[in-house]
Each structure stands twice: as C-alpha cells, then as structure tokens.
Amino acid sequence: MRSISLILKQFSRSVLLIAGLAMMGSAAHAQGDAAKGKGIFTTSCASCHKLDKNGIGPALGPIVTSDTNDKWLTSWIHNSQALVAAGDPKAVAIYKQYNETPMPPFPQYSDADVADVLAYIRTGYAELQKPDNAQPPVVEEKGPSTMMVLGLALVVVLAFVIILVLNRVVGSLEKLVSKKDGTYTEQDELAAEVVKAERKAKVMALVMNKKFVFFVALVGFIVSFIWMWIALWRTNVHQGYQPVQPIKYSHELHAGVMKIDCQYCHSGAYKSKNASIPSLNVCMNCHNAVKTESPEIHKIYDALGYDPEKRTYDASKARPIQWVRIHNLPDLVYFNHSQHVKVGKIICQDCHGPVQTMKEVYQYSPLTMKWCIQCHRRTEVNTKGNAYYDKMFAVHEMIKKGEKVTAAAMGGLECGKCHY
Amino acid sequence: MLAMNKFRILGASVMVVAATVMISSCDNKRSTGWEYAPNMYRHLAPDADQENKVFADGKTAQLPPDGTTPVGFARFDYAKNRDGYDLAAAEVKSILPQSKENFEEGKVLYMHFCSPCHGETGQGDGLVVQHGYGAPPSYSKGNSSRTGGSMKDLNDGQIYHTITYGLNSMGSYASQLSPEERWKVIMYVHHLQTL
Numbered sequence: 001m002r003s004i005s006l007i008l009k010q011f012s013r014s015v016l017l018i019a020g021l022a023m024m025g026s027a028a029h030a031q032g033d034a035a036k037g038k039g040i041f042t043t044s045c046a047s048c049h050k051l052d053k054n055g056i057g058p059a060l061g062p063i064v065t066s067d068t069n070d071k072w073l074t075s076w077i078h079n080s081q082a083l084v085a086a087g088d089p090k091a092v093a094i095y096k097q098y099n100e101t102p103m104p105p106f107p108q109y110s111d112a113d114v115a116d117v118l119a120y121i122r123t124g125y126a127e128l129q130k131p132d133n134a135q136p137p138v139v140e141e142k143g144p145s146t147m148m149v150l151g152l153a154l155v156v157v158l159a160f161v162i163i164l165v166l167n168r169v170v171g172s173l174e175k176l177v178s179k180k181d182g183t184y185t186e187q188d189e190l191a192a193e194v195v196k197a198e199r200k201a202k203v204m205a206l207v208m209n210k211k212f213v214f215f216v217a218l219v220g221f222i223v224s225f226i227w228m229w230i231a232l233w234r235t236n237v238h239q240g241y242q243p244v245q246p247i248k249y250s251h252e253l254h255a256g257v258m259k260i261d262c263q264y265c266h267s268g269a270y271k272s273k274n275a276s277i278p279s280l281n282v283c284m285n286c287h288n289a290v291k292t293e294s295p296e297i298h299k300i301y302d303a304l305g306y307d308p309e310k311r312t313y314d315a316s317k318a319r320p321i322q323w324v325r326i327h328n329l330p331d332l333v334y335f336n337h338s339q340h341v342k343v344g345k346i347i348c349q350d351c352h353g354p355v356q357t358m359k360e361v362y363q364y365s366p367l368t369m370k371w372c373i374q375c376h377r378r379t380e381v382n383t384k385g386n387a388y389y390d391k392m393f394a395v396h397e398m399i400k401k402g403e404k405v406t407a408a409a410m411g412g413l414e415c416g417k418c419h420y
Numbered sequence: 421m422l423a424m425n426k427f428r429i430l431g432a433s434v435m436v437v438a439a440t441v442m443i444s445s446c447d448n449k450r451s452t453g454w455e456y457a458p459n460m461y462r463h464l465a466p467d468a469d470q471e472n473k474v475f476a477d478g479k480t481a482q483l484p485p486d487g488t489t490p491v492g493f494a495r496f497d498y499a500k501n502r503d504g505y506d507l508a509a510a511e512v513k514s515i516l517p518q519s520k521e522n523f524e525e526g527k528v529l530y531m532h533f534c535s536p537c538h539g540e541t542g543q544g545d546g547l548v549v550q551h552g553y554g555a556p557p558s559y560s561k562g563n564s565s566r567t568g569g570s571m572k573d574l575n576d577g578q579i580y581h582t583i584t585y586g587l588n589s590m591g592s593y594a595s596q597l598s599p600e601e602r603w604k605v606i607m608y609v610h611h612l613q614t615l
Contacts, residue, residue, distance in 0.1 A: 047554015285591035
C-alpha cells in the first residue's frame with residue numbers, strides 16, 4: 001500500500017513539475033529544451049559554474065532566474081570580453097565584481113543552444129529550490145571508537161571477575177549449608193586437606209626435578225635470544241612504518257585511479273635532493289573545484305585560511321599542515337633524489353614500492369645500508385651522454401696512452417674544489 | 421623412554437620458536453620501533469619541508485625576499501590580468517633552442533603535469549576530467565581562448581602567462597615548473613596545437 005501511495009506521489013509531483021515548466025517556458029522566456037541544455041551545460045559551463053553555489057564563476061541559478069534579458073545573456077555567453085571591451089556598463093560591472101576573471105567566449109553555440117542552456121539553468125534551479133529536493137544532511141558513518149572497544153573489553157573482564165567471585169561465594173555457602181545440616185563431617189574436611197597436600201607435593205616434585213628446570217631454562221633462553229635477535233636487527237629499521245597522517249590523502253585514488261604522475265606533486269624529485277612534499281597550492285589546483293564538501297578537503301582550506309564560499313584567502317589564518325615523515329635516512333647519509341631519478345633513471349616504485357595501490361603510505365623498503373649497497377653492486381651505469389663520465393673516460397684514455405695527466409684535466413680548476 | 425622425551429623436547433622447542441617469531445612479527449605499524457642513538461637519525465639541519473622553530477611561521481622553506489630573483493630563474497614582469505596577458509602575447513618569446521631533446525623533455529613534463537586534465541593529445545579529455553573535473557578546451561579546436569581567438573593560434577607569451585598565473589579553473593604552475601621547464605612544455609603544446 002505504502003509503495004503505491006509513494007508512486008502516486010511521485011507521479012503527481014512530476015506532472016506538476018512538467019506543468020510548471022511548461023508554464024514558465026511559455027510565460028516569460030523564449031522556448032528552450034532543458035534536456036538539451038543540460039548536456040551543453042555539463043560540457044562547457046560546469047567546469048566553472050554551479051547552479052546554486054559559487055564556483056570559479058558565480059552561481060548561475062539566481063542570476064539567470066532574476067535576469068530575464070535573454071538577448072543580453074546570449075551576447076555575454078557568445079563573447080563576454082567583447083561586451084566588456086565595448087564598454088557595456090553591466091558587463092564591465094560584472095567583470096570588475098569577479099576580480100577581472102574573464103569568462104571564455106563560446107561563439108560555437110547558436111542562439112537556440114544558448115536558449116536551451118538558459119532553460120536548463122532556470123528549471124534546474126527551480127527544482128533545487130523546492131524543499132523536497134533539499135538534500136538531507138549527510139551523516140558520516142564512523143567505525144567503533146577506541147573508547148568503545150576499551151569499554152567492551154572492560155565489560156568482558158568484569159564479567160569474568162564476577163563469575164569467579166560468585167563461584168567462590170556459592171562454594172562457601174554450600175559448605176556452610178552442609179555444616180548446618182550435619183552432613184559435613186570432620187572426615188570430609190580431612191579428605192579435602194589430603195587432596196590439597198598431594199597437589200602441593202606434585203608441584204614441589206616438578207620444581208625439584210633438575211631435568212624439568214633445565215628444560216624451562218632452555219626454553220626461556222631460546223625465546224629471549226630469538227626475541228633479542230629480531231629486535232636488534234629491527235632497531236632503527238622503519239620498514240612497514242605507517243603513521244597516521246593529518247589528512248586522509250589516498251595515493252591509491254590520485255596516483256592509481258587518476259594516474260596522476262608522482263612528479264605532479266613531488267616535483268622536486270627530478271631536480272633536487274628532496275622529493276619535496278607538495279605545498280597546498282598544488283592541492284588547490286583541483287580542490288578549489290572538486291570535492292569541496294569533504295571534511296578532509298576542508299582541512300586544506302583551514303590550513304590555507306581559505307573561504308570556499310567567498311573564494312578568498314586570509315594569510316593571517318594560514319598555518320602549515322604537519323605531515324608525518326615516513327622515510328628518514330640518518331643524518332650521516334647523503335642521499336639525492338635527482339641523482340637517482342633523473343640521471344640513474346630509477347622509477348619511484350623501485351624504492352617506494354607500489355605507492356599507487358596504497359590508501360595509506362607505508363615504508364616499503366628497509367632503507368638500510370645493506371639495501372643500498374646491494375643495489376649499487378648490481379646497477380650498471382649508463383655513461384653515454386653524461387658529461388661527468390665523458391670527462392672521466394677522457395682522462396682514463398690519457399692515462400692509458402701514457403700521456404701526462406694534470407690536476408686541471410681532472411677538474412682541479414673548479415672553484416668548488418678548494419672553496420667549498 | 422629417553423627417545424620419546426627427546427622428541428617431545430624437540431617438538432616443544434620448535435613450537436616455542438614458531439610462537440616467538442609470530443609474536444615478535446606482529447609489531448605496531450604506527451610506531452618506528454626501537455631506535456638506537458636517535459640523535460644520529462633525526463636531522464639537526466632541517467630539510468626544506470620540515471618544521472623550523474627559528475622562523476616565526478615555523479617553516480623551513482621561506483619565500484625569497486620581495487624583488488629578488490632565484491638563481492636560474494628568468495623574471496617575468498607581466499601583470500596577472502588581461503593587460504599583462506596581452507603584453508606578454510606581444511613581447512614574450514621562448515628562450516629555449518628548439519632542439520629535439522627539449523621537445524622530448526617537454527613531452528615528459530606535459531605528460532606528468534598537464535595530461536591529467538588536458539589529456540595526452542591535448543583534447544581536454546584527461547583521466548581527471550573523465551572522473552568529473554571540468555573539461556578544459558582542446559588545444560587544436562574551437563575559439564574559446566581568453567581573447568576569443570582560436571586555441572590553435574595561442575602563442576609563446578600567452579601560454580607562458582597562463583602556465584605562470586593560471587586561468588579560470590587552472591591554477592598557477594609556477595611552483596611546480598621552473599621557467600625553463602615551462603618553455604619545454606610550451607614546445608610540446610605547440611605540437612599538440614597542430615593535431
């Protein structure tokens with residue numbers, strides 16, 4: 001019954017909507033096909049505009065609904081910059097209002113196409129304004145908190161304790177009852193004591209047994225030796241380290257699904273010692289427009305002092321995001337990313353593992369000296385087209401021919417040789 | 421009897437070893453584990469992306485003072501507006517030799533920095549766009565350039581201005597691409613404009 005009434009409700013609503021749209025279309029504006037307009041809107045307008053919210057450009061719903069001068073709107077869409085250049089007061093005012101951000105011209109759309117788009121914006125916005133279509137607040141699902149897990153464990157432990165205590169109480173109560181009844185005699189008590197003494201004797205025999213004691217000691221020694229061996233080998237090796245980062249950034253999504261190259265964010269890897277953690281403007285290249293609702297993205301906005309409604313930055317509220325460093329080489333090691341990536345042509349995954357599949361990044365390689373040395377032993381060097389090796393080989397050739405090799409031939413005149 | 425005992429002892433030892441290995445391998449991934457002499461491991465000299473208490477804002481990577489030019493950087497004194505764009509269009513020319521190596525490097529840089537949105541052939545159909553980001557215009561088709569001109573005709577200065585400052589949905593790539601790298605990218609974009 002309920003489903004039938006729901007269907008009826010939906011049906012009546014859509015009939016009303018269609019009727020309303022038809023009225024609107026015939027009353028105020030030139031006819032436009034909203035469905036066709038939606039297609040054009042998604043391909044050409046949606047990158048900057050939304051119906052009900054400000055994007056790169058203003059929210060179009062309220063503007064286009066209140067502005068009924070379709071002829072002017074059409075010429076603005078065809079070439080807004082021409083209108084501004086011609087000194088149209090309305091166009092200049094809008095251009096100034098939005099920080100002189102130019103809207104690209106769209107001369108490829110005919111007047112009919114533009115009418116379709118305008119129809120779509122009006123009907124789409126009207127639909128969004130209806131209270132039924134207001135989106136319900138998204139309730140975030142959260143896993144059980146640590147407090148909850150701890151509480152549950154506590155309850156289980158408490159239950160065990162209570163059972164034990166109750167058992168004891170029941171036992172002593174039974175003893176009392178049987179004493180009162182007179183069924184509990186001294187003989188019973190004696191028998192119970194004998195059982196206790198026997199148990200004690202058994203334990204003592206085990207403790208005094210040299211073979212058993214030796215066995216226990218041996219096992220203890222083996223266990224602690226193995227534990228120590230493993231613990232010492234792992235000291236200062238952070239392989240598998242996966243700290244909690246301040247923002248739940250997924251490499252799997254960005255590098256795996258979207259196939260954004262590592263260099264896009266870690267642009268230092270090819271030209272400096274450091275692979276570099278991207279500054280937040282790199283995030284904002286996309287996230288000024290996508291996933292603007294996500295609480296994780298709002299952490300970026302907060303760190304930048306960015307107001308997504310007004311699209312303005314407040315530098316006084318900005319503070320850096322403190323990512324937790326995962327890969328750390330000791331201070332006594334010099335490692336240069338560009339040397340390995342640009343000259344050695346090693347791909348990032350060789351050392352960092354399949355980062356494009358990691359939701360949360362962890363340290364894949366041990367980064368121990370043994371690990372470095374192993375690779376340096378195996379890797380053949382491609383010396384061709386490398387000026388450093390060209391000079392080195394030239395000097396070697398001179399030595400082979402028995403020519404005089406000066407310090408200058410080996411770069412001894414470079415400033416940095418002395419003045420480093 | 422003794423032989424039985426030996427077997428038992430051996431069996432028990434094997435089990436103990438296995439149990440220890442298993443227990444000690446369940447370590448906490450959120451912790452770095454034991455550290456010996458951490459003062460040798462934690463850097464005294466901070467890396468560019470590390471915290472630094474010396475500066476008021478706590479960052480090691482400080483901006484260069486106003487009016488200075490970093491080594492290896494060419495100045496680009498054109499304003500971030502339409503006037504600067506038009507001026508750059510008229511005056512700025514590539515500083516790079518149009519060599520094959522530069523073209524190839526430009527292609528790699530284009531693939532890494534631009535293709536996520538602009539697509540591998542510059543048609544505005546990159547993977548990020550396919551996942552819902554607003555599509556940029558094609559380099560070779562259409563007249564939706566900033567001035568209303570053809571995208572094909574965008575010249576050195578115009579593209580350089582856009583990469584440096586960004587335009588509409590596109591952010592500035594000045595922090596990711598050095599001036600020389602930008603010119604390499606532009607070489608490849610000029611190739612895509614002919615497709």
